[in-house]
Amino acid sequence: xxxxxxxxxxxxxxxxxxxxxxxxxxxxxxxxxxxxxxxxxxxxxxxxxxxxxxxxxxxxxxxxxxxxxxxxxxxxxxxxxxxxxxxxxxxxxxxxxxxxxxxxxxxxxxxxxxxxxxxxxxxxxxxxxxxxxxxxxxxxxxxx
Amino acid sequence: xxxxxxxxxxxxxxxxxxxxxxxxxxxxxxxxxxxxxxxxxxxxxxxxxxxxxxxxxxxxxxxxxxxxxxxxxxxxxxxxxxxxxxxxxxxxxxxxxxxxxxxxxxxxxxxxxxxxxxxxxxxxxx
Amino acid sequence: xxxxxxxxxxxxxxxxxxxxxxxxxxxxxxxxxxxxxxxxxxxxxxxxxxxxxxxxxxxxxxxxxxxxxxxxxxxxxxxxxxxxxxxxxxxxxx
Numbered sequence: 001x002x003x004x005x006x007x008x009x010x011x012x013x014x015x016x017x018x019x020x021x022x023x024x025x026x027x028x029x030x031x032x033x034x035x036x037x038x039x040x041x042x043x044x045x046x047x048x049x050x051x052x053x054x055x056x057x058x059x060x061x062x063x064x065x066x067x068x069x070x071x072x073x074x075x076x077x078x079x080x081x082x083x084x085x086x087x088x089x090x091x092x093x094x095x096x097x098x099x100x101x102x103x104x105x106x107x108x109x110x111x112x113x114x115x116x117x118x119x120x121x122x123x124x125x126x127x128x129x130x131x132x133x134x135x136x137x138x139x140x141x142x143x144x
Numbered sequence: 145x146x147x148x149x150x151x152x153x154x155x156x157x158x159x160x161x162x163x164x165x166x167x168x169x170x171x172x173x174x175x176x177x178x179x180x181x182x183x184x185x186x187x188x189x190x191x192x193x194x195x196x197x198x199x200x201x202x203x204x205x206x207x208x209x210x211x212x213x214x215x216x217x218x219x220x221x222x223x224x225x226x227x228x229x230x231x232x233x234x235x236x237x238x239x240x241x242x243x244x245x246x247x248x249x250x251x252x253x254x255x256x257x258x259x260x261x262x263x264x265x266x267x268x269x270x
Numbered sequence: 271x272x273x274x275x276x277x278x279x280x281x282x283x284x285x286x287x288x289x290x291x292x293x294x295x296x297x298x299x300x301x302x303x304x305x306x307x308x309x310x311x312x313x314x315x316x317x318x319x320x321x322x323x324x325x326x327x328x329x330x331x332x333x334x335x336x337x338x339x340x341x342x343x344x345x346x347x348x349x350x351x352x353x354x355x356x357x358x359x360x361x362x363x364x
Contacts, residue, residue, distance in 0.1 A: 033321040078345040096334040112320030115330035129348035133243035152296035160286035172272040201297040206324035219309035225324040233340040240347035247354040
């Protein structure tokens with residue numbers, strides 16, 4: 001899929017929607033504590049935005065994320081999750097025990113901050129995996 | 145056994161029907177892509193069943209309104225958040241396993257030129 | 271051959287229908303799923319995790335091990351997808 005669908009109407013619509021989709025995705029990620037949402041949902045919205053641009057404009061879009069970048073994103077997300085989990089034992093708690101983090105906040109807020117970091121990691125991983133799967137499946141040619 | 149056909153029985157029977165449809169597709173269809181679709185239907189059956197387990201009469205969505213956070217929170221007022229969290233992960237896992245399965249199917253098609261199971265078995269025996 | 275598949279499915283269907291009668295009613299506040307772990311999650315979730323969205327509290331805090339394993343699974347699935355169809359083939363294998 002190098003060309004995309006690319007009609008002018010689709011192009012205009014996707015240009016109009018893209019910034020709002022990205023912003024809504026980021027909102028859903030960081031607001032997951034207080035409203036329906038979280039890392040999975042926000043990551044899916046961001047990935048849907050990237051895939052929309054890719055579908056409409058094809059490879060001509062300046063937005064094409066190469067599979068290598070998607071893999072980096074994916075592993076960064078999983079690494080953030082595991083890293084935040086490992087901060088627990090480093091500061092004298094248990095694995096994935098966010099209350100051990102040395103932040104000067106109320107105990108519940110410390111745990112909320114830890115799980116926010118984890119949610120951001122999850123969002124990166126979900127964005128990366130959806131983008132990677134889409135890219136890999138689209139690029140596959142049936143050259144049997 | 146079932147005594148009467150009320151709403152809760154219908155919901156369980158719906159999950160059972162989806163499960164059977166998915167299993168039938170996995171067993172009886174001979175095209176691998178259709179087996180994959182049937183596998184997704186089976187996953188939906190599990191998700192429907194778990195979400196049905198999470199509901200409570202007279203309860204609302206598991207998001208505590210800011211006004212209610214000051215006092216003690218009544219567990220009967222919110223539906224069970226645990227199945228929701230589990231199914232959230234299950235949905236994402238099902239998407240990624242579907243991706244892996246599609247990649248494998250593309251690879252099989254490249255190698256053998258078909259996705260039909262009997263034809264594939266013939267090609268493997270050659 | 272495919273016709274035969276209907277027989278075990280009918281048997282399984284009979285088992286499922288029989289079991290549906292023994293499950294707690296949908297929406298029953300006294301069902302086992304609603305009385306064992308989740309009341310604690312709902313009652314103390316906000317004061318312990320600071321998340322008013324209880325699903326996020328369960329997902330990212332109480333059950334973080336589960337979510338970590340799940341993130342590992344999607345990481346592995348993405349890498350597997352990439353390696354199976356691996357972009358530009360470098361002449362390895364058919």
